[in-house]
Amino acid sequence: MSQSKQYLHVFPHNLLFTLLAGAGLCLAANPVSAIEPGADWVKGRILVQPRAGLDAAEFEKVLKPHGGHALRKIKGVNVQIVELPGNASEKAVLNSLRKHKNIKFAELDYILHAEKTSNDPYTPNEWHLNKMQAGSAWDISLGNGITVAILDTGVDATHPDLAGQLVPGWNMYDNNADTADVYGHGTMVAGVVGAASDNAIGVSSFAWQAKIMPVRISGTDGMASISTIANGLIWAADHGARVANISYAVSGYATVQNAAQYMKNKGGVTVVSAGNSGALDSSLADDTMISVSATDSNDVKTSWSTYGPFVDVSAPGAGIWTTTRGGGYSAVSGTSFSSPATAGTVTLMLAANPQLSPVDVENLLKTTAVDLGTAGWDQNYGYGRVNTFAAVQAAALSVSRDLSAPVVAIGSPGNNATVSGWVSVDASASDNVGVTHVDLLANGVLVASDNASPYAFSWDSTKVSDGEAQLVAYAYDAAGNYSASPVVMVNVKNAVDITPPTVTISSPINGSKIATKVLILAEAKDNVAVANTSLYIDGLLATTVTGGTLSYNWNMRRVSSGTHVISVKAVDTSGNAATSSIQVIK
Incomplete structure (x- = not known):
């Protein structure tokens, strides 16, 4: 039976909230200068990713000059949470670490905000479901069998439209199982994705047959650090979530990108808010997550939606009716809600065709979107406003079978290079769908795996005998296809x-x-x-040549009669030296 007429509900609430997805910009190239004006970070703490293969002892040597030590590792992404002494400047330490050959990236552990304001325009019905043609999509999929992780402030499990929708989650902030909503934001986000629907009460959601996994990442102030967000995303990926929604402005943070890649490698899709600054964010496009800007009922980007090169798609985010903490309902606005509208669409797509890869999902989402603004992609709308029906229909009809192996090459060191100690090895890899990870082998022995581009390794060359060694990189995709790089000797x-x-x-x-x-x-x-060879005559330097072959014409016409000493000194590349001397008579 068609569900297309079951989602229009009006609730006479006087209070209207606008939830902001995040304060502050996120510039990938230099997050310190970009985010500092509108965000804070965890003091005395930074996030550092060493090159894959660098052992713990060597990493501690890197940190020692700064007084830092590794506090703990974010599982699955090789990002270390590093504690600094109280008198250390986090930014100064970052600037130094970013120049170290064994460090892949280093960044502050920023705190992102979910803020509330009031007085948004009142919207009396769930217009966004009509605009995105969700009702027609429900004839194809209701989200059955898909678990959606809501990384947020918790979810009100007693809400009548959410009580039967939840599966156990985790409180990353307090490290316990209490996922109750401590701020109110998460309950609103969860309601957009998966509130119970077609039940004659409350609101309708996109994927009401899906299950909601609450993952609390914030304190009672609604603020969350990027390390906690990354940990929450990895936890969700490891506990069965196929879709994750993060209604915080996380684009541009390498730690979160690594966690999103981990989710992607497990077949999951991460959807995030663009942010509510209303300004340009120059963060670069990132294929680990889907970033969503917000539109209004006229298919126009809202004035407060952040925009920029990182935006993938847009979705309704103004006046969205949803569940609120304490059992109520309200209309809310923000990219905090365009993101779960997109995540709900992704959920329906995966339920319609569970064989879709994350790359398939993103491609279908983009190609079926309603093109707005400049033709094709633009920084306001991405590839366009999400069309739920078109995306789900395309997903249901899609046949995906990946038989193409990735292409991989080692960029450095070069062939026949002389190396010693810890060696930086850089590889590049590409695939028609997506690379899940790259392995580096030295003389056939695994050095390390890296699951996020750029693929950067540190190899301890002291573990092989002196002489020729063979380096090979293997790249893998989610379908199990793999290939080897050309050998580097x-x-x-x-x-x-x-x-x-x-x-x-x-x-x-x-x-x-x-x-x-x-x-x-x-x-x-x-x-x-031999590095060089020098000639001395009677103790005075006559000439020096590179290498070990010396030839010199000595004119003795003006030399006094008697005995003279000829000495030749050779120095090797390690600084060892030897001298041979003879005497001649004039």
Whole structure:
């Protein structure tokens, strides 16, 4: 039976809230300067990702000059939460760590805000469901079998439209199972995605047959650190969530991007708010998550919606009726609600076709969107306003079978390079759908895996014998396809060289009598390599050559009669030196 006429409800509430998804901009290239004016961070703490393969002891050596130490690791993404001494400047430490060859990225542990204001325009019905053609989509899918994680302030499990919709979640903030809503924001977000519907009470949602997994990431003030958000996303991915909604402005944060990649590698889709600054955010496009700006009932971007190159799609976010903490209902506005409208659509798509990959979902969402603004993609609407019916219909008809392997190559070190100690190895990989991870092998032994681009490794070359070593990278996609990079051969030189060169003077012969001039010939050899060879005559430097072969014409016309000393000194690449001397007579 069609469900298309079951979602128009009017509730005479006098209080109208606008929930802001996040205060502050998120510039990927330099998040410190971009976010500082509108956001705070956890003091005495930073987030650092070492290159894959760097061991704990070596990482602590990197931190030691700054007085820092690794507090704990964010599971699954190799991001370390680092504690700094009270007198340390977080920004100064970051600037230093970002220059270190063994560090992939370092950033502040920013705190993001969910803020409330009042006096939004009153909207008397759930217009967004009509605008997105959700009713027609319900003839295809209701969200059955899909779990949606709501990473937010908690969810009111006693609300009549949510009580039967929840599965157990987790409180990342307090590290316990209490996921009650402590601020009110999460209950509103959850209601947009999966409030009970077609039940003659309350509001309708997008995917009411889906299950809601509350993951509390904030304190009672509604604020959440990006490390807690990342931990919550990984927890959700590990506990069966196929879709995750984050109604905070998280675009541009490397730690959250790594967690979203972890979710993506498990077949999950992460949807996030663009933010409510009303300004341009220059964060770059990121394929680990779907970023959503907000539109009004006229398909126009709202004045308060953040926009920029990171926006993927847009969705209704003004005057959205939903559930509120304490059992009520209200109309709310913000990209906090355009995001769950999109997450609800994604849920319906995956329920209609569970075989879809995250890349399939994103592509279908974009290609079926209603193009607004400038033709094609633009920074206000992304690829357009989400059309739930078109997206779900396309998902149901889609046949996806990936048989193409990724392409991978090692960019550095170069072939035949001489290396020692900890070696930085950089690889690039691409795939028609998406790379899940890249493995680096040295002489056939796994060094480390990296699941997020850029693929950066630290290899301890002391674990192989000196001489030639073989480096190969393997790239994998979600379908199990994989390929190997071209082999890179490097020359490992770690052993301490204490052997000096040998020096032979072949001309003139020791004790020779010279009248006017003589050709001096010498040869130096070494177990590794001779760096330079120098000629001294009577203790004075006559010439120096690179390498071990020396030839010098000595004119003795103005040299006094008597005995003279010819010495040749060779130095190898480790600094070991040897000298050979002879005497000649004029």
